[in-house]
Amino acid sequence: MSGSIPASPTVEAVGLGAVAPRATAPLSPTREAWRRFRKHRLAVVSLVVLGVMVLAILSGKLVWRVPIDAIDFSAMLEGSSWAHLAGTDDLGRDLLARLIYGGKISLAVGVAAMFVAVCVGVVIGAVSGMASGRIDAVLMWVTDMFLSLPQLPLLLLVIYLFRPSLKALLGVQGGMFVLIVVVIGGLRWMPLARLVRAQFLSLREKEFVEAARALGASRLRLVVRHIMPNALGPVIVAGTIEVANAIIAESTLSFLGLGFPPDVPSWGRMLFDAKDNLDVAPHWALFPGLAIFLAVLSINFIGDGLRDALDPRRVI
């Protein structure tokens, strides 16, 4: 009984006797990971759903040629029809076109913010894990302090305060994009830093690292060639889930009216505009809300599948 609970229903026990002798040649690590990922059925379904969404967002403009800002007062707040598949908003603008446009923003913000968070987190975690001693203590104190910052208030504050100056510098949309990405990424690197540090602390004591060190590998080479590749699995998993979190964060900002300007229809912004017309035009809020939900849910499930594939020992 004890110790017999696998980390996930699709992961084989990695204990003694569990490894069956294989008749065929061993698979490459990537193929092996893909084999394990495939067993997580919901993750595979999510991969398909997300793939379809991304495809629709990228190519939607070619098929659905309605402009996002064509105002039509004869078709205000209408439900689904052949002319407007997802209905229209209070100015008669086509919601499907706006959904496609908003999807591009949400996904781009999500991926870019994830990169910022991963870069900062990996650098801080790696330095902290390799340096140990005083540098480690200071970096971890900074990490803990960032963790106890009230995130959403700070996010709102920074965005609101620095919006005008960045707008002037990079244009309305570009400035907003850079600001949102940097701020979301800059407030979400802490869990990653802790994760990377923990990985480094255990990996750097392993025999293969010691062997490389004995062979005269430099510290940088140790990190880049030996420790980092082995620490990457959990980072990829955390990074995937970070995309979902960043999408929610961006939508939250836009929903509170502090994200992208009104003429840029991100999903959160559409919800913000729709919330005062819930009684007459529920479809206006339902479509962008469902889009956020589907994107976030499928990314979360993919993250869970990746955990089975890349980091099978971890439970949660």
Add this chain to the structure above:
Amino acid sequence: MSRAYIIRRLLLAIPSLLAISVILFTVLALAPGDPFGELATNPNVPPAVQAALRAKFGLDDPIWLRYVHWLVEMLHGDWGFSFASRIDVETLIMQRLPVTIAVLGSAQILAILVALPVGVLSATRPYSLFDQVANTLAFVGFSLPTFFTGLLLILLFSIQLHWLPFVFRTNLSSTGLTWVWEEIRQSIMPVLVLGLFQGASLVRYVRSAMLDVIRLDYVTTARSKGIGARHVLIRHVVRNGLIPVVTLVAVQLPIVFGGAIITEQIFRVPGIGSLLIDAILANDTPVVMGVTFVFACLVVLFNLIADLLYVWLDPRIAYR
């Protein structure tokens, strides 16, 4: 637990709070927004009056001096004066704080009431049908952003069914039992939205914490001594498994505050979350600083409580 540990831990919280306040203050001070921007463009205010006002509020001093000034005043209980509402910041915050704490507290209780039994049951039968359904629902729960669930609930219960009011009111005219009933009715939706979101993310932590304990040898020992399954679960597994969950509840608090700001905005609950948004939009710097600092203090406070609870619950943890 030794008293020395408590004192040490309390002292350690002070530099964190100071650092947080420095960060918040610097962000606010570096920002281009100016609470007297409107004054400068108003032709009716002579430049001499403007300068006097700026000097009175110390707006032209260097940042560090303003910070020290703010800190000293704050420690004396003077949090500044709201430019927009024309009352003291601490009075304003004190007016709004109880509502937020009530809603947040009930939501947390709901979250724990949902997450504990579900997580424990899932852990006792891992990968059973119940576990898989619970796991999938948990994924759905924390993938649904609170602002969307809020709108969905309003759509269903207020607009379609007309069961619940969708605007939170503090000036209810009724008294006695009707007042209690009205309060409950208007709090159901905000509490539900926040509590279910929190509960969904907590379920998986509870489950994995229980799984860590359930496979330990002492649980097998207890079982083989012939103690009933129920008794083993409650007295031996849950008691020990809950220890890491205590920390998790505290660590998740910053996210809970984020959720509170959103729900307060959707349901128009007059708490400090909506106060913050109003203050940000009105460029009301002292209020913004005060509210964010209150949030930060609450986070640090709950981390402290969690740390102390952790040592108290688990004597194996050495307190240095």
